Amino acid sequence: MNRKRIAVGQLASDLDFALELRDAVEQYLRAVDSWEAAYRQSARAPSGLPAEHHAYTEAHQRLMPLLPRARALSMKFGLRDPWSGLLHTTLGQSAPQLLAPSAIGLNERAAITDCLSLLVDACWEEEHAGASSGPQKRSWLRGILDRFRF
Numbered sequence: 001m002n003r004k005r006i007a008v009g010q011l012a013s014d015l016d017f018a019l020e021l022r023d024a025v026e027q028y029l030r031a032v033d034s035w036e037a038a039y040r041q042s043a044r045a046p047s048g049l050p051a052e053h054h055a056y057t058e059a060h061q062r063l064m065p066l067l068p069r070a071r072a073l074s075m076k077f078g079l080r081d082p083w084s085g086l087l088h089t090t091l092g093q094s095a096p097q098l099l100a101p102s103a104i105g106l107n108e109r110a111a112i113t114d115c116l117s118l119l120v121d122a123c124w125e126e127e128h129a130g131a132s133s134g135p136q137k138r139s140w141l142r143g144i145l146d147r148f149r150f
Helices: 003-011 014-041 050-076 106-129 140-147
Strands: none
Touching (some): 014 050, 014 106
């Protein structure tokens, strides 16, 4: 685990953090998919999963320290918290021959992707709102949509 990177990430702006979080989540999802593909292949050629497990462990160690701030930012912007599911990902729960669904389901992936997209957008808007001159005038439609955002 690279402590310097995490320490710098905590001092970074919300936008920089959101972009780093997006990269870490993408790396983690790729590592999970790679591990599971190798696990399914291991039934035919049992050579173990050392490379895939190492990649998964690195991605997990990069992502886990970022999750508390991700949860706080999600709460700050009023976004649904999809991060708790990543804390409890269990790989290889079923036999490799069963072709069971992924350890991270499609709905959970969609919720994470949606939250990341909204989080990056909200952080970008917050960072660039101070650069504009004077208060921003919102449209009446934006005001209504903001009131009913979950």
